[in-house]
Amino acid sequence: MNLRSPLPTRFATPILLVAGITIVAALASTGSVSLQQTIMEMFINVVLVVGLYTFSGNSGVLSFGHTSFMAIGAYVTAALTMPPLLKQQPPLGLPGFLVDAHLSLLPAALIAGVAAGLIGAIVAVPLMRLTGLAAGIGTFALFLICQDVIKNASTLTAGEESLVGIPISDTVWSTWGWAVAVVLVAFAYQTSRAGLRLRASRDNEAAAAAAGVDIRRERRIALALSAVIAGVGGALYSNLLGVLSVTDFSFAASFLIIAMLVVGGMTSLSGAVVGVGVVTLVVQGLRTVEAGTSVAGLEIPARPGMTEVGLALLLLLVLALRPRGIVGGLELRWPRTFRRGRTPAALATNPPLEITDDVA
Amino acid sequence: MTEILQTAINATSSGGFYALVAIGVALIFSIMRMVNFAHGELIMAGGYLLLVLAGVPLLLAVLIMILAVVLLAVIIERVAIRPVRGANPATLMITSYAISYLMQNLVLLTVGGEPRSVAVSRHLLKPIEIGSLNVRLIDLITIATAILMIGGLSVLSRRSLGGQQMRAAAQDFTMARLCGVRADRIVAVTFGVSGFLAAIAAVLLVAQTGVLNTTMGQTPVLLAFVATVLGGMGSLSGAAVGGFLLGAATILLQTYLPREVADYRDAILFSLVIAVLLVRPNGLIAGRAPVTRV
Secondary structure (H helix, E strand, O other), X not given: OOOOOOHXXXXXHXXXXXXXXXXXXXXXXXXXXXXXXXXXXHHHHHHHHHHHHHHHHHHOXXXXXXXXXXXXXXXXXXXXXXXXXXXXXXXXXXXXXXXOOOOOHHHHHHXXXXXXXXXXXXXXXXXXXXXXXXXXXXXXXXXXXXXHHHHHOHHHHOOOOOEEOOOOOOOHHHHHXXXXXXXXXXXXXXXXXXXXXXXXXHHOHHHHHHOOOOHHHHHHHHHHHHHHHHHHHHHHHHHHHOEEOHHHHOHHHHHHHHHHHHHHOOOOHHHHHHHHHHHHHHHHHHHHHHOXXXXXXXXXXXXXXXXXXXXXXXXXXXXXXXXXXXXXXXOOOOOHHHOOOOOHXXXXXXXXXOOOOOOO | OHHHXXXXXXXXXXXXXXXXXXXXXXXXXXXXXXXXXXXXXXXXHHXXXXXXXXXXXXXXXXXXXXXXXXXXXXXXXXXXXXXXOOOOHHHHHHHHHHHHHHXXXXXXXXXXXXXXXXXXXXXXXXXXXXXXXXXXHHHHHHHHHHHHHHHHHHHHHHHOHHHHHHHHHHHOHHHHHHOXXXXXXXXXXXXXXXXXXXXXXXXXXXXXXXXXXXXXXXXXXXXXXXXXXXXXXXXXXXXXXXXXXXXXXXXXXXXHOOHHHHHHHHXXXXXXXXXXXXXXXXXXXXXXXXXXXX
16 A cells, blocks of 8 residues: 555555445445344454455455454443443342343443454464464364353353343444444554554565564454454454354354355455455345245245255355455455556555465 | 273273264265265265165165265265366355265165164174173274274275375375376275275164165264364374274263263263364364464
């Protein structure tokens, strides 16, 4: 990004992304209830995927552990927003100071984000000493630990049962607000000094270290920030469903978030948002078919499992055709005809994610 | 004393099984730099094939199943993995997960989601008394099979031409190709061998539990994946050691943890994994880690 280019050019990516999200919200807010539900889910996924992107996209280190931060956000929100009476119904048994808390979503989500961020900052200290695949496995171990805790800390999470009775207040426009805020935060971070240092270390670890970048420190910052975002995402998620169980944070859930990011293109913010849009579109289309419809007079019977088969095939197809994701690591920009001034330098693409053996 | 021996046998059996799965995962990783989640679905497919072949004599059924799973592994490589060969690790990993997701749901579509039971042999599960010990035959078979497989594989990888080519490709794929190793063939052979290992693991797993479901392969492979990194990525002996330790640690923690914290066995186990990785980031038996030099 050329810092000398005019403001509309510098901020093309967030302007275009926010515009896109806003158009979708405006269209959806006039639609049916089920459409609104889908779009809210999509905006929450934008929050979760951008959260993952903030760490993985900028650092190049994959994380399987982000559902842990999402879970922390979700359960904290449940503890803060549920009516006091429900909080003591067995197997639940929240500690005293939490029983009386009865907040609305906005403060609860902020506290949830901070809580997840704190945990993120703490686990980042040991985890970010690891590099490459060991770091990936470290985050995966975090995921497994979190699963175990959710299942067993039943006074806080209802254990293997479902936690019910979380008040629902998400609307299309409230989730829109969060999605927009998160996109702006992620953009601000990736163009900040800290963000640029981290991205430099992603593109070439050795060179960045030689230039004085403290890679571990930058990764810790990114992990904490992305944990905050994931925690907020979890808060919105619990508020959307009103029910939480351990399966909401399963490996499949974790993977869907990673898949959206990789389909869109892991190394750019635009890729994160585009990936959510495309996967949502396809999953919705498949769900409609799965429920059983008639196309041109042809009856298609309901087949459970078809959505998943279709999604898997889509993933394989996208990855085979565009291994670096749909946007291929680029950010959205104004169409060429509207651009003023000289900009070819700003079009430079990102180099490959990391240096690996060339397996032809 | 008896109790300790009893626990030791259980731990060895569990460790042996995970070592078997872990070398299957490590084999693919060493050559492709790909974390192969679909290995679990090869195990699952093997299990369901045993269900389909229920009427056939056991030995024949197992043979047919092994052949079919090996073939399946080779086909998966050809159709789904070859197009992304050489892409970045994240893309490779998502690809293998997509394959595993696809296979799970294809079984869901065709066979259905409810768990099925399939009995390999009742005799295997009956405890036999050796002195004061109660040992199940299947545990002894698991231990023996794991030793045989790992031993056989390490001999083959050193002595046979295919094995040497495989090791060469694992060390430096481009260089191996320049020296005349055929890339497509060696990758296909590697997948075939991993399919064979998955099929053997399937027999052991089904004989042990007697239950089939669409996600039965997922947990062993996720643990094997952890085990491979724990042992040392890129070395087969590392994977075997990591798998063995992880499997054995599961049983040991289960037996010796105090009751109050026993529920948190997995959380403790994986905290230990992180701790080990902090001390030895390249795993217990570090292979030659690729270091970027400027």
